[in-house]
Amino acid sequence: MPEEIKAHITGVVFQLPTKPGDRVAAGDAVIVLESMKMEIPVEAPRAGAVKEIRVREGQTVQEGDVVAVLE
């Protein structure tokens, strides 16, 4: 069952430590946001494979936006 990962804060995409196909554990950073000079990881809610990354570096995302999808 694919699962959408949503940004929990508003920020700018700072790093993309994962790419589609990568396996992640629960709690791993799927993307890293930068907001107000802080680096905030958006973590995988469970273990799985990354199906999609829906953002690119430098993009502004709002709280609640889907940033990635797990298989």
Place this chain on the structure above:
Amino acid sequence: MFRACRQLGLKTVAVFSEADRGALHVRDADEAVAIGGAPARESYLNAERILAAARHARADAIHPGYGFLSENWRFADAVHRAGLEFIGPRPEAIRKMGDKIEARRLMAAAGVPVLPGSFEPVADVGGAEAVARDVGFPVFLKAAAGGGGIGMARVDKPTDLAGAFAMATRRAQAAFGTGALYVERYLERPRHVEIQVFGDSSGQIVHLYERECSIQRRHQKLVEESPAPNLPPPSKTGLATAAVAGARAIGYTNAGTMEFLVDEGGGFYFLEMNTRLQVEHPVTEEVTGLDLVVAQLRVASGEPLPWSQSEIVQRRVAIECRVYAEDPSKGFLPSPGTVQRLDLPSGEGIRIESGVEAGSTVSVHYDSLLLKLITHGATRQEALERMVDALDRCVVEGLRTTIPFLRRVVASDEFKAGRVHTQLLEQGAFNA
């Protein structure tokens, strides 16, 4: 800053990014110049653009504020080379204190106590372990180019060292362009106490007493006060003497702050020097009745210090609470957005320094500080009562702020008793 300039009959020029076109500081200045895009590296961190704006406005001097390029010695140097005055210390002093290892060496040589640890960068995990075994676990790994708590990691035991070293060096590399680390002994329940110093070009250096700044999150301050409560008199005197000696050793000019950790026995150790005006400078202004920014402008123009040491007296007690756009119920996560409503308290003993008003957009691109509440009183009790009241009456809607947390701090037994240390927050002393 602009208030101080007006007081001296000086014209002001603001610079602003696209995100700040409607910002308060733009309207407060006599003139304003756009310098680029919202991301700080395109505007406020872009030295070329700032210097071009200064030339365009025919400015004589640049005040760097207390963020962005204010502790960047290359910027200070570029300002001088452009024929302008930099309102702050000489570039050489900024450079020396910006290298935290060199600062440790220089301060130790000047007789200022420093924490046991390395006086050279540690090359690798092995090097860090050798120092750590020498000074004893737990230790702190810190970034040589550090500041603001970035690239800092507490290490409790040898087996944790490799992981912590890798993370700290990566963070330091990303933030400062160098991954160099050093090791310091970790203190349990220390207080963060700092001394305001001020020097002029004739070599005269004074201190303006201490500020207690132990209430912190992510090693960044939330509450400051002066005088520091329950500071043993020998520590108070020793701190001020050490701070002046340290500043003198590097020929320091203009406003600066020597930061120390104070242990439970009253022993103190140099932490770092901030070679700029600090966010919390209003605390010292309210305590002493002196205007630090006016003094900065006078000293930068070549005048001697406006006060001798004996004229600087702690006349009152002052407390500052920092209102950030952060959510204290979620580990102080950033909370950018729009200020929908802003009701600020006013009255006797209350001073407000606000960068926002109702309708202001608080951008993801910059620091989350919205405003500072400062109260003063004849006694700590009076200043504290005024702060409790001021926080009660302070309303910020549209984004989450640190106000609920600050209310819990000033209502806590620890704070009321003036028995604070830097680990209170993580120990849950101010939990809802």
